[in-house]
Amino acid sequence: MDEIRWGIIGCGDVTEVKSGPAFTKVPNSSLVAVMRRDAGKAADYAQRHNVPTWYDDADALINDPNVNAVYVATPPDTHAEYAIRAMRAGKPVYVEKPMARNAAECEAMNQVSRETGMPLLVAYYRRALPYFLKIKELIDTKVIGDIRYVRIQLNWQPYDEEVGENAKPRWRVDPDISGGGHFHDLASHQFDYLEYVLGPIKTASGIARNQAGLYQADDIVVANFEFESGVLGTGTWCYTVNKEQRIEETELIGSKGKISFSFFTMNLIKVETEAGLVEYTIPAPENIQHPLIESIVNQLRGGGKSSSTGETGARANMVLDWITAR
Incomplete structure (x- = not known):
């Protein structure tokens, strides 16, 4: 063409x-x-x-x-x-x-x-964004040594339309439409990118529950997962906390340091090693x-060849299915 x-x-x-x-x-x-x-x-x-x-x-x-x-x-x-x-x-x-x-x-x-x-x-x-390509570069060049484990924490407050007498939950929390809830929507980005930089996940399990009763889908998920490389991972996703408890952070712990970053605000990368703290600010493109x-x-x-194909995209869904037992 x-x-x-x-x-x-x-x-x-x-x-x-x-x-x-x-x-x-x-x-x-x-x-x-x-x-x-x-x-x-x-x-x-x-x-x-x-x-x-x-x-x-x-x-x-x-x-x-x-x-x-x-x-x-x-x-x-x-x-x-x-x-x-x-x-x-x-x-x-x-x-x-x-x-x-x-x-x-x-x-x-x-x-x-x-x-x-x-x-x-x-x-x-995210596979093509400069912010996430920088994280990949830091991993590939072993700035923090060999990656030992991944820790994901996401605390998110309910969207306005999900609470109150006139609540009308969005399609994202209707499993018949979205396949799950906010975990399904957001964690798919996280698992796809983590496989891009760390290789395939070979096992994953978790617990998915609805605690607040605001909609049909799960609103809290905890998970453990293991990459074929031997790297281990854990994550907690909760979508019903107040704004003071809101946090979204991923940590990559290596043998010589730690990388901390955000999947969704994408404003800062922190690298901590024996040499001290180095921070990178890499803006996202307009589109x-x-x-x-x-x-x-x-x-x-x-x-x-694009790095995000149907074969790679399907793997994120597979991991979500494993964790939520669908």
């Missing part, structure tokens, strides 16, 4: 800044069509983002001859359906994370990718998926 002409299925919030604008900023790439079931919202998005064509039917976008690559940005319950349709129509697919609701759906997507030869890429964009989308466009044009 000389020019990658993208169509978006599901032009919701994630596409406004995080991803959508990047499709036109990357060289040899353009956004030519968008689809949303609400025709008014699809037309509004197209007008605001200067997209020439909009649809309220996914098949119409998939079969548009001017679209030669599809970005699926709907909630996870339709990822497999739309991705499979697009690949069977002969079009590469870039799909939001988590890749699907569970590992079985991911495997169905990968099977069609293998059958059709159509590339399947996943929006685990956070831009670097990964650029790597995907390069791959589709025959100029390399």
Whole structure:
């Protein structure tokens, strides 16, 4: 392909800044069509983002001859359906994370990718962000020696719409739509990146519970996991604490020091060794998926390979399934 002409299925919030604008900023790439079931919202998005064509039917976008690559940005319950349709129509697919609701759906997507030869890429964009590439560099150059274990802690307060008399929980905490709860949504990023820098996780187990009763999905998870390399890991994710208790930190403990960083605020990397404390501040790009989308466009044009594929993306779902026993 000389020019990658993208169509978006599901032009919701994630596409406004995080991803959508990047499709036109990357060289040899353009956004030519968008689809949303609400025709008014699809037309509004197209007008605001200067997209020439909009649809309220996914098949119409998939079969548009001017679209030669599809970005699926709907909630996870339709990822497999739309991705499979697009690949069977002969079009590469870039799909939001988590890749699907569970590992079985991911495997169905990968099977069609293998059958059709159509590339399947996943929006685990931390694999291409300068902040996380710096952490990878620190690990690879053994600044803190050999990694011994990983510790993840995430305390998050409930979102406003999840509490009170008029609470209307978001789709992210409806397991039928998302596959789980906030753990499923956020920890997928964490496990995907940790496998990128530390290698495959071979075992994982955990306890997932709903303590606060604000919605159907689990709201607290504790887990233990082991990498094939022998590195061990532990994590605690709680989504029902007050703002004073809010914390989000990951520590990589090595034989010669420690790296501390944040998966979601991404504002500081701390490296502690015998030589003292070194801090790195690395800003995120305006459109956070831009670097990964650029790597995907390069791959589709025959100029390399993106690090986030359907095969790697499916592994994050597998680990989530192990921990929550789905």
